[in-house]
Amino acid sequence: MQISQKNLSEKQDLIYDVIVVGGGAGGLSAGIYLQRYRLSSLIIDKGKARSFWMQELHNYLGLPPDTPGRVLLQKGKEHFLSLDGDLLNGYVEQVIDEGETFSVRVKVGRQNSVYPVFRTKYLIAASGIIDKLPMLDDMQNVYEYAGYNLHVCMICDGYEIIDKKCGLFVGSEANIPLVESVSWFTPKITVFTHGAFTVSEEMRLRLKSLGYQLVETPIKQFLGENHQMNGVELVNGETVELETGLIAMGSHYHNTYLQGITLEMQGNNLVTDKMGRTSHPRIFAIGDLKVGLNQVIVAAGDGALAATEIWREIRRNAGAKPWLENLSA
Structure with missing residues (x-):
């Protein structure tokens, strides 16, 4: 569902499986996979992803070359919401590692702002960069x-x-x-x-x-x-x-909300394994924030990898679900 100041309270006590910071191609891809894996996810999007400024995506497989980046993002949001994912327009100010969960403090609204805190088991950093x-x-x-x-x-x-x-x-x-x-x-x-x-x-x-x-x-x-x-x-x-x-002229990296957590860096980029996992076992980084190639199509793939690895881990820890009707027969 689309979350706003009016219905924030409905989600305050929920512990999400995954919070995704950033609603660009990578974050939306991760969210779609997470929802299809029957996990609970919240995407927090500050708006104006880097791909939003792309007037024509000339190199995205299968799309007409005159497709604007904003169309790709809008379609991605619609897909995510159709899978019952939660989407909030806001700016993540701080992430605190609480042990089994992370607390994520968000600024919502440019005027008369409120600062809700959400909790999650895993975090995907997909907040990207913006060019100078x-x-x-x-x-x-x-x-x-x-x-x-x-x-x-x-x-x-x-x-x-x-x-x-x-x-x-x-x-x-x-x-x-x-x-x-x-x-x-x-x-x-x-x-x-x-x-x-x-x-x-x-x-x-x-x-x-x-x-x-x-x-x-x-x-x-x-x-x-x-x-x-x-x-x-x-x-x-x-x-x-x-x-x-x-x-x-260089880029601004949107990763200041992670400053309270020690993570391995290479320059301004987060170091990850092939599935997007950072040096923290429950924090993943995808898209332009991680070491790698800054491409929309690569970010979308990164999102699929990170979401899949998180699902595999949660699935293994949960174990097999029994067919209760057969056991009681």
């Missing part, structure tokens, strides 16, 4: 093109930039070596630093040796129409013609 975008005075100008031909994932969209004039927008020098991978699809690369850092002489020479342009002047705005970016205007009034762009 170039900060402009008019951020709406960025959103006008992001997810169309201003991309954030080369694995997803490298095919879309083949032989086009591509702007690579980076947030640090550590991001610039991505040009090596971008050049597989197009060598027509201009690197934009937005004035955020100083490029080393060694890196300047490397870019020059490959014929790539380097623009360090901050960006005033993106240029284009009908969601198709065709260049940038710099703060000094100059313009640079482009046909596409790739943003590589």
Whole structure:
């Protein structure tokens, strides 16, 4: 059922088998499998999953290439709710390991917020990441093109930039070596630093040796129409013609609610086994939070794996169910 402030009290005393933090492709996939395994699950979704911004899913098996990410998510939520799963729109603030259960504190509502606590035996962290975008005075100008031909994932969209004039927008020098991978699809690369850092002489020479342009002047705005970016205007009034762009400025990881629990990390990612189990035996991580490939279709598979492993564990602990009528005959 869809949970809201009006019916929160109906679920306060329930101990779920699994709480899933995040309603993206991975979290919804996990929830669907959990419900089909006859387990009780609650998905807590803050809204606006990374895939929500994908205007067209060109690489998802079986879907028309013009399917928006938000359609995939809506269909997933409808499927989950049809299986009697619980869904709450809220922001998970804290998870506390209580031993046999976890307590999950949630902020519900942006105004007049309430802070219910739910309990669960297992936790699946599926809250994902959000990409850092170039900060402009008019951020709406960025959103006008992001997810169309201003991309954030080369694995997803490298095919879309083949032989086009591509702007690579980076947030640090550590991001610039991505040009090596971008050049597989197009060598027509201009690197934009937005004035955020100083490029080393060694890196300047490397870019020059490959014929790539380097623009360090901050960006005033993106240029284009009908969601198709065709260049940038710099703060000094100059313009640079482009046909596409790739943003590589890093990401925000939505995992702060786990800070009170010691978990093995690799950089900003949670380390898991092949089924998604973290270094804590009852916490699983799927999708962009874990070490691996950041892809919608991979996250959906991760959800199936984590849910299946949890079901296997609960099933083994419960043992076989007897056919009582036969035993009493």
